[in-house]
Amino acid sequence: MLALSDEALRRFTGVASDGAIVLLGPPDALPWFDGALYLGAQGGLLVPTWAEPDVHPTLLEKALRRALPKVPAGPLAVLMRGLGEQPVVVSLAAALPLSRDKLGALR
Numbered sequence: 001m002l003a004l005s006d007e008a009l010r011r012f013t014g015v016a017s018d019g020a021i022v023l024l025g026p027p028d029a030l031p032w033f034d035g036a037l038y039l040g041a042q043g044g045l046l047v048p049t050w051a052e053p054d055v056h057p058t059l060l061e062k063a064l065r066r067a068l069p070k071v072p073a074g075p076l077a078v079l080m081r082g083l084g085e086q087p088v089v090v091s092l093a094a095a096l097p098l099s100r101d102k103l104g105a106l107r
Contacts, residue, residue, distance in 0.1 A: 009098045009103075010098075014096065014102075017091075022079075022092060037081065042057035043056075043057030043060075043061055044058070045057050045060060064078070074092055075091075076092065
């Protein structure tokens, strides 16, 4: 992301939590790199593109919100590298425009 121009960076927003950084932007502008986890929309959730929830996404979202009452309202990203892994849930409500300084600090 740091290799992108300032103009290209302005197309993205993002949020960081313990152990995860989620970047949001136009699908055709997302960079491809080894280790990236790409997400697709399933109702109010963003889940790995390879994942297909066993339950309806709305029910999954309600269950997550019940289990995580302190998570702010807004879209949620469910991050996991593979089947059987413990997912990390990240609220996207606080996503902010990217800046080179903020990205550098996360490095």
